[in-house]
Amino acid sequence: MQQTNSMVKVVHVAVGVILRDSQVLLALRSSTQHQGGKWEFPGGKVEAGETVPQALSRELYEEIAITVTQSSAFMQLEYAYPEKTVLLDIYLVTGFDGQPHGREGQPLRWASSSELSTIEFPDANQPIVERIQEYLSQS
Numbered sequence: 001m002q003q004t005n006s007m008v009k010v011v012h013v014a015v016g017v018i019l020r021d022s023q024v025l026l027a028l029r030s031s032t033q034h035q036g037g038k039w040e041f042p043g044g045k046v047e048a049g050e051t052v053p054q055a056l057s058r059e060l061y062e063e064i065a066i067t068v069t070q071s072s073a074f075m076q077l078e079y080a081y082p083e084k085t086v087l088l089d090i091y092l093v094t095g096f097d098g099q100p101h102g103r104e105g106q107p108l109r110w111a112s113s114s115e116l117s118t119i120e121f122p123d124a125n126q127p128i129v130e131r132i133q134e135y136l137s138q139s
């Protein structure tokens with residue numbers, strides 16, 4: 001039987017594009033994770049009963065120790081990896097408290113718009129990178 005999209009479990013992920021001085025904060029996914037060894041926008045899975053902004057705030061506090069004070073919906077993207085399908089719910093984070101650091105030992109870096117073109121992201125991320133570059137060129 002042909003597998004249709006409705007039969008595939010979709011993993012809902014809250015993703016933060018954290019902005020400061022026209023740069024974006026990235027975290028290195030550990031080699032043991034799905035899409036490991038690539039740079040990501042910090043975030044994680046939305047848990048049952050959570051809104052996306054709640055999941056985003058929780059994940060950014062858990063992963064990089066910041067408290068989100070200002071965010072807005074940016075884009076949504078569904079992407080089918082061979083092993084799973086993800087729905088990335090992407091928010092711009094334009095205000096936060098605290099000094100970001102990788103609480104799980106993961107390296108962090110700030111990247112400028114042009115640097116984003118040279119960094120290896122998970123396969124789903126290309127449209128996100130393009131929209132960020134468009135956004136930064138207008139601001």
Ligand SMILES: Nc1nc2c([nH]c(=O)n2[C@H]2C[C@H](O)[C@@H](COP(=O)(O)OP(=O)(O)OP(=O)(O)O)O2)c(=O)[nH]1
Pocket residue numbers: 011013014015033034035039040041042043044045059086088122123124125
């Ligand atoms: N955080 C994040 N996840 C991404 C990006 N692009 C992308 O394809 N993903 C995928 C990879 C994973 O399959 C999924 C996110 O899962 P995750 O591993 O961050 O989830 P989590 O933080 O809840 O971690 P865990 O507790 O399951 O280990 O979304 C991205 O830019 N940021």
Ligand SMILES: [Mg+2]
Pocket residue numbers: 042043044045059063
């Ligand atoms: Mg995560």
